Amino acid sequence: MLIRLLRTYLRAYSRELTAVVALQFVATLAMLYLPTLNADIIDKGIARGDTDYIVDIGMWMLGISLVQVLCSIASSYFGARASLGAGRDIRRDLMHRVGTFSAREVGKFGAPSLITRTTNDVQQVQMLGVMACTILVTAPIMCIGGIVMGLHVGSSLAIVLIIAVPVLGGSMAVIIAKMIPGFRAMQERIDAVNRVLREQITGIRVVRAFVREPYERKRFAAANDDLTAAALRVGRLMALMLPVVTVITNLTMVAIVWYGGYRISAGAVEIGALTAMISYVMQIMMAVMMASFLAMMAPRAAVCAERITDVLETETSVVPATETKTFAGDPGSVEFRSAQFHYPGAEQPVLCDISLSARAGTTTAVVGSTGAGKTTLLGLIPRLIDVTDGSVVVGGTDVRSLDPDVLRSAIGLVPQKPYLFSGTIATNMRYGKADATDDEIWEALTIAQAADFVRDMPDGLDTAVAQGGTTVSGGQRQRLAIARAVIRRPDIYLFDDSFSALDLTTDARLRAALKPVTRDACVIIVAQRISTIIDADSIVVLEHGRVVGTGTHDELLDSCSTYAEIVESQLSVEQAR
Template sequence: MLIRLLRAHLGPYSRPITLLVLLQLIQTIATLYLPTLNADIIDNGVIKGDTGYILATGGIMIGVSLAQVVCSVGAVYFGARTAMALGRDMRAAVFTRVQSFSTREVGQFGAPSLITRSTNDVQQVQMLVLMTFTLMVSAPIMMVGGIIMALNQDVPLSSLLVVIVPILGVIIGFTVSRMRPLFRTMQERIDTVNRVLREQISGLRVIRAFVKDHHERKRFGTANDDLTDVGLRVGRLMALMFPLVMLVVNLSSVAVMWFGAHRIDSGGMQIGALTAFLSYLMQILMSVMMATFMFMMVPRAEVCAERIEEILSTETTVVPPASPVRELSARGFLELRAAEFRYPGAEEAVLRDISFTARPGETTAIIGSTGSGKTTLINLIPRLSDVTDGSVLVDGVDVRSLDEALLARTIGLVPQKPYLFSGTVASNLRYGNPEATDEDLWAALETAQARDFVSKFAEGLDAPIAQGGTNVSGGQRQRLAIARALVRKPEVYLFDDSFSALDYATDARLRAALEQETRESTVVIVAQRVSTIRGADRIIVLDEGRVVGEGTHRELMDDNETYREIVLSQLTEEEAA
């Protein structure tokens, strides 16, 4: 999975990678050549007292060292640049795919996990690539080259490598095999910590209201301790591995000095050759240690790559049309024909056989008990989710065939939980229409009954809005969301319980202003408050995912028991008449 992910995203960077490998090759060759030059100085210069040879060879060593430094700096530069670009591309790919998800896929992964995969998981893969470019390219060259150069110095002494390298390989293999499942658990525990922390920050008022501070501290502490426990288990493996590797390295040095001294004493080897052999041994072992360090990162990066690939390979259930319709002839005629929505694997459909029409210039209201499927029904129209059977049509065209931009221009949605982005009042309103003038914004605010409180801000339209709109009240947030939809001037307005946080007087003024503003548009209102929808041209009554009534307020009061129960739970018989 890791290889496939890297192959898919490193393709555009073949030229810098080729240059990087070339620089690493030159640097490694220079590193391998220096001990041989040093041995020549000792054996042919120092021992023989040849100053000229020492200076000449020393000059070559300086030149080789300079080439090594230049290539090293260049390799690090190109490696870092490519790794950072890879991280950027992966984050962009994950973001683009998540943006295409329907509410079903977002719910499947969960927001905390999506955030972790876009940040921490991508960073782990990026770090592995960076370390691979700066260390792993040179490590195998140095190890193979070191063995060759060591054999060139003394073949009998090189037999020590036959024992040393397999021992290191066994240590590395044992450690890596234990680390991989731990790293998978670690990433899942990070997801859990993010989820708990996000819930606690978002639900801070509820926590304070119910005095659950101690409970939430305990819940976060449990998640934090679980992550710490996995981290400690990984740390113990690392703490075990490094001393073992260093023990092998130090024993190898002692063994080389011991057997090398005997080789010198017998005349089979020179002092400079022993010095060079010891340098090559250290280079071989260092390359193995670099590989060890890399192998420690690979399991975690592999797990992260699987999690990233899981997102990238998940296809959205809201599929863009192959041949999109880019123009509509009519203006906002909405129709649902036997629409059904069922979650994957669910025994029962959430919505079943939903059929009704909503016409321009009319207001269609949807009412029903909690859990009857009202919000799910509204979400089918702008394709936040797609019907699993039947169809949703705008101006006679199935919404699944409409161009995404056209659908967005045609439909203006005010969701049940209005969300405002960090920025200003103006930037949030222009989310509906980037070309809107200040006059357009004030007009929309006037209709949404939001002009009064916005004009009281010292900055006016430039007043700051915190993420989620947390620095304004619930009612103000709803009115700003309504104004945002009005700025777009769509043919179809969808209000999903968008007046629940308003007092009755504001609600009445807003509905009266909306009636004038949307008199040529199709308006669909989902509401719990009967007073909000009793004047609608058509009222759809939902119960357990089915349409159980359709008509005006008076018609439904006379012949629909479900609607009558809802109305009388809020109004007296006289008020409902």
């Protein structure tokens, strides 16, 4: 997964990667050549007292060192450019993919996990890419070149390298193999911490209202402790790597000095050769350490790459048509034809055999008990989810054959939980119509009964809005969401229990203001309050995902016991007031 992901996204940066390989190759060769020159200074310059030779070789060493430094800097620049660019591209594709998901796919992964995968997981892969761009070239050349050059300057000392390098490599392989499951557990614990934290921040009012702070602290502490424990398990293995490398390196150095001294006394090895051998051993061990550091990062990055790929390879259940069609008729008409929706793995469908129609210029209301499938029914029209059987037809064309952008541009949706984005009142209104003028915004706010409280705000349309609209009340948030839908003047209005937070007076004024605006449009309202939909042209009653009654208010009172029960329960409450 990791290699495939990096190969896919680094392909666009082939020129930068070519430059990295070439520059690192030159820099590493330069570094390998320096100990040989140093040995020549010792054996041919100092031993013979030849000052000119020492100066000449020293100047060569200085020039080679300068080339090494410049190549290393340039290589790091191009490597960072490639890996950071790849990270940017991965985040972009993740965001685009998540943007195509329906509620089913978002629910499958969960919002906290999707956030973690787009940020933390990508960062881990990106960090590995930065290191790999340099280490994957430097380490092999340094290791192999160090062995070759070491054999060249002191072949009789090669036995030490033949023993030390496999021992070091094997030790690192064992430690890294044990780290892989630990990194996978860490990423899962990070998801859990993000999920708990997001719930607590989003639901802070509920937590305080029910005095559940102690419970939530314990819940976060448990998730935090699990993450800490997983990180400690991996950390212990990471902490073990440096001592292992240090011990093996030091033992190798002792062996070379001891054996080299013995060979020098026998006249088989010169002092400069021993010095060069020590330098090459250090370079070899450094190469192994670099490779080990990269290998240490690889398991975590591999887990992250697997999680990223899961998202990128997940196809949305709302698949755009390969050959899109246009509206065959009035785009303000909606028809359900034996529509059914079934969540994967659920025993019973949420909606079953739904057949109904709504025409332009009419208001259709949908009522029913909690869990009857009202919101799911509305979500099928703009293709937020797709039917699992049957069809939904808008403007005479199956919604699955329409371009999603064309379909949704004809719809004004006010969701059950109205959401406002961080920004201002004006920027939120322009989500409905990007080129809306201030006059159009004020007109929409007036219709939605929101103009008065917006005028009372310190900056009017430029008043800042917090993420989710937490700086305004629930009723104000609903009215702003209604204004956002009204401003685009769509052919179809979908109100999903959008008047629940309004008092009866504001509700009545808002519905009266909406009538002339929606006169030629198709209006579908999901509501719990009977007074909101009593004048609807058609009322659809849902129960357990099935239509159990269709008609006007008066007709349903006589023909549908479910509707009569809903009306009687609300009338008794209203009369008691």
